[in-house]
Each structure stands twice: as C-alpha cells, then as structure tokens.
Amino acid sequence: MYTANWKRVFLVIISVTTICFQNCAAHKSIDSINLNLNTGVHLDTASASNESKLEAVVNPSESLVAGSFSMAQGERVDIEDMHFQFQMDGSLVLYNSSWSAVWAKSISTCTGQCVANFQSDGNFVVRDNQNIRKYFSGTIGAHFLLISNSPPFLRFTDYSGSTHFYPKGVTFAQDSAEVLDGAELILQGDGNFVIYAGPGITRPVWWSGGKVTNQTSGVQVITTFQTDGNLVSFQLQRSAQKQVAKRIWSSGTSGQGYSMIASKYYPYVSIRDSSGKQIWPSNSSTSDFNPVMNTNPNLTWGAWLYGISNSSQSLDLVRNFKSDLGLTKTPNLVGQDIWWNPDASWSNFNTLLNSSINGNPDHNWATDVSNSGSTPVLLWSPAIQVACDPKNPQAFIDNLSRFSLKQVAAGTFDSYIDTWADQIKAWGKPIILRTMHELNANTSLSAGHECDNFAVPWQAQLRVRGKIVNRPADAKTAWQHIVQRFRLKNVTNVRWVWSVLSWPSQTFGGNNSISVASIYPGDDYVDWIGIECYNNFVGSGDGIWKSCVEHAFGIYSEIVALTSIKPISLVEMGSTEQSSQQDPTGTAKGLWVNEALDVNNPNSIYQKMPRIQAIMYWNDNRPIFNSTSSDGGALWIQSSKSARDGFRSAIEGSAYPDN
Numbered sequence: 001m002y003t004a005n006w007k008r009v010f011l012v013i014i015s016v017t018t019i020c021f022q023n024c025a026a027h028k029s030i031d032s033i034n035l036n037l038n039t040g041v042h043l044d045t046a047s048a049s050n051e052s053k054l055e056a057v058v059n060p061s062e063s064l065v066a067g068s069f070s071m072a073q074g075e076r077v078d079i080e081d082m083h084f085q086f087q088m089d090g091s092l093v094l095y096n097s098s099w100s101a102v103w104a105k106s107i108s109t110c111t112g113q114c115v116a117n118f119q120s121d122g123n124f125v126v127r128d129n130q131n132i133r134k135y136f137s138g139t140i141g142a143h144f145l146l147i148s149n150s151p152p153f154l155r156f157t158d159y160s161g162s163t164h165f166y167p168k169g170v171t172f173a174q175d176s177a178e179v180l181d182g183a184e185l186i187l188q189g190d191g192n193f194v195i196y197a198g199p200g201i202t203r204p205v206w207w208s209g210g211k212v213t214n215q216t217s218g219v220q221v222i223t224t225f226q227t228d229g230n231l232v233s234f235q236l237q238r239s240a241q242k243q244v245a246k247r248i249w250s251s252g253t254s255g256q257g258y259s260m261i262a263s264k265y266y267p268y269v270s271i272r273d274s275s276g277k278q279i280w281p282s283n284s285s286t287s288d289f290n291p292v293m294n295t296n297p298n299l300t301w302g303a304w305l306y307g308i309s310n311s312s313q314s315l316d317l318v319r320n321f322k323s324d325l326g327l328t329k330t331p332n333l334v335g336q337d338i339w340w341n342p343d344a345s346w347s348n349f350n351t352l353l354n355s356s357i358n359g360n361p362d363h364n365w366a367t368d369v370s371n372s373g374s375t376p377v378l379l380w381s382p383a384i385q386v387a388c389d390p391k392n393p394q395a396f397i398d399n400l401s402r403f404s405l406k407q408v409a410a411g412t413f414d415s416y417i418d419t420w421a422d423q424i425k426a427w428g429k430p431i432i433l434r435t436m437h438e439l440n441a442n443t444s445l446s447a448g449h450e451c452d453n454f455a456v457p458w459q460a461q462l463r464v465r466g467k468i469v470n471r472p473a474d475a476k477t478a479w480q481h482i483v484q485r486f487r488l489k490n491v492t493n494v495r496w497v498w499s500v501l502s503w504p505s506q507t508f509g510g511n512n513s514i515s516v517a518s519i520y521p522g523d524d525y526v527d528w529i530g531i532e533c534y535n536n537f538v539g540s541g542d543g544i545w546k547s548c549v550e551h552a553f554g555i556y557s558e559i560v561a562l563t564s565i566k567p568i569s570l571v572e573m574g575s576t577e578q579s580s581q582q583d584p585t586g587t588a589k590g591l592w593v594n595e596a597l598d599v600n601n602p603n604s605i606y607q608k609m610p611r612i613q614a615i616m617y618w619n620d621n622r623p624i625f626n627s628t629s630s631d632g633g634a635l636w637i638q639s640s641k642s643a644r645d646g647f648r649s650a651i652e653g654s655a656y657p658d659n
Helices: 025-031 045-051 311-325 349-353 365-371 394-402 405-409 414-427 472-488 548-562 588-597 641-651
Strands: 063-065 069-072 075-079 082-086 091-095 101-106 115-118 124-127 133-136 144-147 154-157 164-166 177-180 183-187 193-196 220-225 231-239 242-250 259-262 269-272 278-281 300-304 333-339 375-381 431-435 442-445 461-464 467-470 494-499 528-535 568-575 612-618
Touching: 069 075, 069 082, 183 220, 300 375, 311 641, 333 349, 333 612, 349 365, 349 414, 365 375, 394 461, 405 472, 414 472, 472 494, 494 568, 528 548, 548 568, 548 588, 568 588, 588 641
Parallel strands: 300 333, 300 612, 333 375, 375 431, 431 494, 442 461, 494 528, 528 568, 568 612
Antiparallel strands: 063 144, 069 115, 075 082, 082 091, 091 101, 115 124, 124 133, 144 154, 154 164, 164 259, 177 183, 183 193, 220 231, 231 242, 259 269, 269 278, 461 467
16 A cells, blocks of 8 residues: 555354264264274273273363363363263273263373373373373364364364364264354265355355265265375265265375364365374365365455544444445454554553553454454554655664564564564454565665655565665565464464555556565465555556456466465455546446445456455545545545445445354
8 A cells, every 4th residue: 555554354264064073873884884984992881881980080161271181091081971081992082971982082002101181282192101192183273172062072172262173083974064153064965065154155165076976865975084184075875785985075185184173264174284284275276176266255344444542432433434334234354554663662462452451441442343243454564654754864764674574584573573472362352464565565765765765674675775675585584484473372363464566567666566476475374365456546556547356457366376275355445536527427436446346247356356255445534645636535435425335335235244
C-alpha cells in the first residue's frame, strides 16, 4: 500500500466424520483382511478384568495436560467413565464404562518397565528404562489430551481447543459426518473423501476424487489413517465368499506419516512425520490422484478498519462499518497495523492491543475484535515509523539499516519477537500475523534523493547510496526466523500471511518489483499468501482505471506457479473515486467493487482467480499521496452511495459467510 498505511485469510473450518479407532466392534471384519488397521493388541474379557484392578494415577478429569502427566506400565487413569491404561503387555488401551476397548496401541517391545509421558511439547511418548523411545504420537503443539465416552474418544487439542490431533488408526465411516468447530468432513458413499467449510454448504473446500467402481449394494467404503502412515480410502466388497479391499485413493505417505492433524485452519487435514514436520496437506497432489483445487465460493471476508483506542471505540469500528454500509453480516476478519518499535517498553502485544489483561482498558483491540466474532489480522511491521526529512534524511537511513532483513535474521530483535510470541500464546485466541508485507519491493535510494521513493527496511532488495542493505536471500531467512521464534515458543494460535506487491515486472515507486520465487520462504513457513488489488492512483496502476482482476492477475499467476497447495487471499483491495468529469454519474467505484466481489459476475475474482479464498478491503479515509483523483483518493468504501451499495450487494450474497 502507501507510506502511511502499511497494512488472512483463513478460517475455513474442518469437520471430521464419525470416527472409530482400531478395535471398534463395527470394524472387526476389516481387521481380518490385513489393511494395517489392526494394532496387534489382543484383548479379551480376562485381560480387561485383570487390568481393571489397577489403581488410577490421577483424579478424574476431562483432560490431561501436556507436561504434567505420566503413566508407568501397570497404571491407569480414569476420566469420566472411561479407563485409559498402560497394560503390562505393553498395550495402551482406552476402555469404555463396560470395559470394551475403543482404542488401543500395542508397544510390543515394552517389557514392564516403560513409562508413557505426555510431554510439554505436546507429544505422547513411551520410553523404556534405558530412555529409548518406543512410541511417539507426533502431536507437536498439543496442550491437552482429551478423553470422552463418545467418538472421537481420544484426541489431542491445542491451547484454544480448536485444533484436533488424531493418533494413528482413525477410521472414517461411510456416509456419516461429524461437525467440529462449525464445519464437517465426510466420506461419501461414492468413495469421495470431502471437506466442507460448514454444515449446509454445498461446495467442498477440498475433495480426494477417489471413486467407487462397479458400485453395488454390497460395497462398503472406508477411509483410514493406517499404522504405516498412509491415509487411504478402500472399497470393500465380498467376492467368491471372501472380502476384497480395493484402494481407490491414498495420500501417498506410506512409511512417512506419523500423525494426522485435523484443524479448522488451512490445510484442514495434514499428515506429519515423526519430527512433527508436515509432509502432506489436504490440498496437495499425490501419485494416486490429481486433486481439484478449491473453487469454493464461500469466501472469508473482512476489512482493515482504523482507530485503535478504548474498548467501546474498538468495538465501534466493527459496528460503525456494518451500520454505515447497511450490512447484516459481521466481518470475519478485522485488520490493523502496528510498527515494531522495540525501544518502547510498552510496545508489546498486551499494552498495544490487549492491555485489559493488565487491568488497563485503553488498548484491548484484539480482544474486542475477537469478542465481536471476528478474527484480528495484524499487519506487524518490523521498523520504527520514521519520516524522511529531505534536508536531513540520516535518521530515516539509519532506520533502514537498523531493521534490515539481515538484522532480523541474525536475532537482533529476538527478545522483542519472543515477548510478542509469549503474550499472544497466553492470550490464546486465533490471530493472523502479516509481517514484512509487500516483500517483493525493490528500491534504490541515491544520495540527495533518499526521500524521492518509498522505502521500508524489509524490502527484499534495497540499496541506499549505493550500499546494498537487503538481498532477496535475506528475505527468506528473515521470514523463516520470525516464524521459527514463534514455533520455539510453541505458539499455535497464529497463522502467517506472506504477501507481495501485485505488479510483476512493473514499477512501484520508480523501481521494478522482483521475482516472488526468489524470496518465497517455503510452504512449511507460510499459511496464506496475500496479493493486492488497488485501482486508480499512481504507484498501483499508474492512475489507469482497470478491473481488480486486471490489476492482480499477473501476480496471481506467479503465485499459482510458485505453490500448488497454499491458499491465496486478496489481502488488500481498494479503489478511489473517479473525478466528476470522468464519472458524471458517480457510479464507477461501486461498479468496480461489485464486479470484483460478486461471485456470479464472469469478471469477478472468484471466476477469474479461483484459488483466492479470502478478501479484505482497505477501508481508510486518509488521502493517498499520489492519487489522481480530485478528492485525494481516499479508498474507504463509504466514499459514495454507489461504493457502499456495490460492496453491500456482493457481501450480502450467500458466498460470504456471517460469523
């Protein structure tokens, strides 16, 4: 965006079908056909009866907390009317109130001296008396192990309770769905494994494409996360007095997968290896199928709204936006921008955005936005905001060098980053961080002309008076470093938006933008990719009136070629009004906005750029420094009745959800 306004993008939610862990009675016939469903645990009434005499190791509760629970062989914990036991034969078994096993895991190499420990990093680990690891759940980031008397009987969750970690052996039953966090996942009767953003939504966010062949009334379909780490769909059919299993789809992760994580955030379902690294997200390709990318018209939407102040004013930002536009829906996403400013003792998450935690009601924007039902999106800029004085630009130049990408990657600001990570983790609610935005900018400031072009410390290619401050490689390492600091703090309620300028091979501030492929940090460090669409001011189209698709399609195409699995957001969009001479009816902006956002319009972003799954409007009434519009180029949607009507008409359609 522009100098004063440095500025998602997720929230498609998961669902998981009726689930049966291994040894469920409904699937005993499957065990006999060697689909790797059998854990190898052999249970009978006698063994269950003997084990039931063991003493509970903790008091009944609904959950076990990471870092505070361990269980030796021969011990058990009772939760509700369920019994979780570590048996002397080396089996971890979950029994219901009737002492029937509903889940089990065999650890045959344990000989009576192993200990199960729910570690502080979220992994459930079994080690022998030589401290050798015998079992590892792969649930890095989990905070609680929940046990209940109904499916899913056993699951790991993160700090907020919204992310669901399923251990190996989970099976999805045919034609049944379970709703989790407002969305659902179902194995359809035709063999297609499908994820929907919510009940009643008719287009899925992802589907496997697996299909049953020669379907008859005798065909049964299952999808199971096998003990070999492969997520597989089978059709089961009796033929010549025996049951035959035919694979119709798989994730292709045999021998690699260690845990499967279902989450309300993209990538909805992911499979991870034993170190916790994602090796398969549900929107990726495998050798077994070519998945259809999301063309779901249920677009997450929101706006960047300004005026951080006290509690009532923070909430009024959302209320006023809705009332000004006559909206019946509340934005899913609400954005603000903050400069790092690590010199100030108050420049942390709590005092800037959530100081109600400390009894100060002045700045609790994040909590207010969350309480309104929206998700806060924070443009978190690594720099102190310093004006460039043409007569004495040295302070501005020093700021660029101090906050260079190399300095960030070298750990200069780790203490500041860690404070934010700790406080956001303690806050515990979902938040989206967009740092080092518009990273592909390329600027060169010559002596005597330091203030002529726009520059910020995180531009991937930056030269000042002939000295190289940033190189493209620095952009990768700096981004990875920031994300890794949060990971080291085990922060699970943050999603990261990596965003770029939307002018490939064009100019911004008189300089060419650089290749996104040269600065992309990798899929493992990015949750969403953000692009922009601005209309009719110099620097974002050179004052030429173009559709949103015309402005953004070039960079969209580069992103599609860059990664096939990451969702794309129109993380900023906006338009100025045309002058009265150009637009005597005063309808041009409203038509521009409506064309972009109306999913039924053949020229909309949905029709032309189907990987876009979220939009955020840059709603700012401040004039733009290089606008060609007579009104100074304010982007806010309230600038005219036409603009308000065009936005409301699109957003009130069924494609955009309410909270």
